[in-house]
Amino acid sequence: KSGFVAIIGRPNVGKSTFLNRVIGQKIAIMSDKPQTTRNKIQGVYTDDDAQIIFIDTPGVHKPKHKLGDFMMKVALNALREVDLILFMVNAEEGFGRGEAFIIERLKEVDTPVFLVINKIDRVHPDDLLPLIDRYKDLYPFAEIVPISALEGNNVERLVEQIKQRL
Numbered sequence: 114k115s116g117f118v119a120i121i122g123r124p125n126v127g128k129s130t131f132l133n134r135v136i137g138q139k140i141a142i143m144s145d146k147p148q149t150t151r152n153k154i155q156g157v158y159t160d161d162d163a164q165i166i167f168i169d170t171p172g173v174h175k176p177k178h179k180l181g182d183f184m185m186k187v188a189l190n191a192l193r194e195v196d197l198i199l200f201m202v203n204a205e206e207g208f209g210r211g212e213a214f215i216i217e218r219l220k221e222v223d224t225p226v227f228l229v230i231n232k233i234d235r236v237h238p239d240d241l242l243p244l245i246d247r248y249k250d251l252y253p254f255a256e257i258v259p260i261s262a263l264e265g266n267n268v269e270r271l272v273e274q275i276k277q278r279l
């Protein structure tokens with residue numbers, strides 16, 4: 114099994130931390146320069162029965178100027194070409210306009226989407242359920258997976274769920 118997975122989400126939600134945990138620091142390519150590269154391979158996860166190619170897709174978030182519109186089209190086309198999208202959000206910050214904007218864009222794409230709620234180590238479990246319900250109302254996510262990229266909670270399970278989709 115082999116496939117392409119795009120990780121999207123606002124800055125600082127934990128995308129690089131997640132990739133480094135899954136792939137290992139030696140292979141994951143760290144770059145926090147926004148909107149300078151397109152469809153860049155960030156890292157490749159390989160095990161006995163699967164290969165997951167993680168793609169960085171800048172420009173999916175709210176554009177601030179004209180070039181942003183163009184980048185948005187490029188980003189949406191990139192999302193159409195992958196097998197799965199991981200939309201990562203920060204459990205601690207809850208739902209905001211940045212997330213709403215990305216969800217509207219996801220509605221323009223047919224690719225299945227996992228909602229990955231990261232930083233669950235920072236919130237009480239009771240606060241997680243209302244957030245999950247909120248997101249469920251907004252978009253038919255293929256999976257909703259709470260994780261802590263920093264501490265590793267649920268990360269292996271998410272990788273298994275990704276493999277099942279390839």
Ligand code: GDP
Binds near residue numbers: 122126131260
């Ligand atoms: P990116 O901009 O989406 O790539 O986010 P980063 O991976 O650079 O993470 C931004 C900040 O959030 C860093 O200080 C990380 O250490 C922190 N962070 C990432 N994941 C977690 C998590 O699961 N829990 C906590 N508490 N912090 C996290």
Ligand code: MG
Binds near residue numbers: 128
């Ligand atoms: Mg990053």
